Amino acid sequence: MDAATLTLVLVIVTALAFDFTNGFHDTGNAMATSIATGALKPKVAVGLSAILNLVGAFLSVEVALTVTNAVVNLQDKSGAPKEELLADGGQALLLIILAGLVGGIVWNLFTWLYGLPSSSSHALLGGLVGSTMAGMGVSGVKWTGDGTKLDGVVGKILLPALISPTIAILVAAVGTWLVFRITNGVTERYRQQGFRWGQVGSASLVSLAHGTNDAQKTMGVMTLALIAAGVWTDTTSVPFWVKVSAATAIALGTWLGGWRIIRTLGKGLIDISPAQGMAAESSSAAVILSSSHLGFALSTTHVATGSILGSGVGKGAEVRWNIAGRMVAAWAITLPSAGFVGAVTWFIGDRIGGALGAVVIFLILAVLSTWMWVRSRRAPIGAHNVNDEWEGTPRVSSSPAAPGAPGAPGASGASAGAPPASPTPLVAPVVPATPPTDEPAPRPDAAAATGAPPSNGAAPTPAPVAPAAPAERPRDTVL
Numbered sequence: 241m242d243a244a245t246l247t248l249v250l251v252i253v254t255a256l257a258f259d260f261t262n263g264f265h266d267t268g269n270a271m272a273t274s275i276a277t278g279a280l281k282p283k284v285a286v287g288l289s290a291i292l293n294l295v296g297a298f299l300s301v302e303v304a305l306t307v308t309n310a311v312v313n314l315q316d317k318s319g320a321p322k323e324e325l326l327a328d329g330g331q332a333l334l335l336i337i338l339a340g341l342v343g344g345i346v347w348n349l350f351t352w353l354y355g356l357p358s359s360s361s362h363a364l365l366g367g368l369v370g371s372t373m374a375g376m377g378v379s380g381v382k383w384t385g386d387g388t389k390l391d392g393v394v395g396k397i398l399l400p401a402l403i404s405p406t407i408a409i410l411v412a413a414v415g416t417w418l419v420f421r422i423t424n425g426v427t428e429r430y431r432q433q434g435f436r437w438g439q440v441g442s443a444s445l446v447s448l449a450h451g452t453n454d455a456q457k458t459m460g461v462m463t464l465a466l467i468a469a470g471v472w473t474d475t476t477s478v479p480f481w482v483k484v485s486a487a488t489a490i491a492l493g494t495w496l497g498g499w500r501i502i503r504t505l506g507k508g509l510i511d512i513s514p515a516q517g518m519a520a521e522s523s524s525a526a527v528i529l530s531s532s533h534l535g536f537a538l539s540t541t542h543v544a545t546g547s548i549l550g551s552g553v554g555k556g557a558e559v560r561w562n563i564a565g566r567m568v569a570a571w572a573i574t575l576p577s578a579g580f581v582g583a584v585t586w587f588i589g590d591r592i593g594g595a596l597g598a599v600v601i602f603l604i605l606a607v608l609s610t611w612m613w614v615r616s617r618r619a620p621i622g623a624h625n626v627n628d629e630w631e632g633t634p635r636v637s638s639s640p641a642a643p644g645a646p647g648a649p650g651a652s653g654a655s656a657g658a659p660p661a662s663p664t665p666l667v668a669p670v671v672p673a674t675p676p677t678d679e680p681a682p683r684p685d686a687a688a689a690t691g692a693p694p695s696n697g698a699a700p701t702p703a704p705v706a707p708a709a710p711a712e713r714p715r716d717t718v719l
């Protein structure tokens with residue numbers, strides 16, 4: 241196997257790895273609100289989303305054919321790679337693509353580790369921009385396009401990043417306000433039940449839209465690599481096996497569930513109701529499907545987050561703006577951060593050279609990915625605690641926690657010694673058994689509870705309810 245062929249294999253494997261991280265990184269965009277409101281059980285939600293992502297990946301190839309040519313000067317107008325990049329079996333172009341993919345994966349995993357729903361699309365494009373600048377200079381990047389349409393970094397990344405969440409906020413805010421206005425006279429029980437069913441439909445539509453948009457970005461990168469290596473020549477279509485493998489990778493990642501980001505979107509921004517969830521998901525689906533039809537490589541994360549914020553504004557609910565601020569900060573540095581990683585890895589691979597350089601880049605990615613996964617195990621989040629009350633990332637002690645304790649599944653997040661959030665504990669405290677006696681059980685009146693002498697004929701003052709007594713000694717009822 242020559243250097244170019246080995247590098248092509250590594251590019252394909254790394255591209256599918258990016259697609260996998262894209263799946264679990266963006267699962268929350270579709271399913272976070274449905275999980276938070278209880279419309280769908282966590283594992284059912286991610287399973288449904290995975291199936292619909294798989295289906296959506298086959299519905300269109302508009303994004304796949306424009307994703308790379310829109311922001312970097314690696315191709316001519318027909319979509320074919322430039323001649324100067326095809327020497328040695330396309331080794332130069334393949335190294336740029338490989339380094340760009342590494343930049344996207346590293347940023348995806350880093351933001352997932354801290355529960356920040358950043359854009360996988362911008363991570364991928366940022367990584368490619370960084371590696372292209374390192375390999376070809378500033379002129380290798382399309383900053384504004386030719387002026388005939390929205391193109392380049394400004395038209396395909398920066399403007400959509402500003403416009404899409406704004407539109408999503410407005411659509412979701414208006415939709416939420418209308419929903420509550422129209423259903424104002426409906427009984428709360430039936431309204432909540434109806435909107436939970438509505439959430440299932442709207443969340444499914446977002447998952448389908450996500451597949452039509454995000455899975456295609458990996459298809460485009462893989463197709464460009466195949467053309468560079470001379471394995472594929474048609475610049476107007478995508479090989480069928482590329483479609484199948486990319487769709488499968490993003491579906492598997494979605495099924496794994498990006499629980500850390502699902503928690504942030506579902507519990508961190510607002511306390512969401514089923515009506516808000518349905519309005520937010522419907523808004524997200526409308527914006528994402530419109531962008532896919534127009535061929536925009538839109539960030540589904542920006543749209544979904546904007547929709548959730550808009551649903552809070554439309555209801556007048558409390559929004560945790562500090563969490564939203566952290567997300568916006570992550571959005572702002574996604575492009576340069578992923579670009580920096582892409583540029584550094586390209587320099588390393590180019591300095592070593594040949595197939596060995598590509599192998600070293602791949603090993604660096606493997607080491608960084610393993611390290612971040614190990615770090616995530618210190619405070620694991622999964623289907624069992626994704627809906628715990630929001631206090632940031634749940635803390636997990638080194639020893640098993642008792643039910644209801646802080647950090648345990650189902651815990652309310654109260655600190656040690658504080659009263660529980662619910663007036664009725666899930667598990668009654670254990671009371672030591674009292675030896676049997678022939679004496680009648682004392683009446684638990686106010687005097688017995690407080691230690692004060694009983695009053696003469698006066699009605700006892702109600703005392704705090706004591707823990708349940710053993711079964712052999714039934715408790716009297718205080719009337």
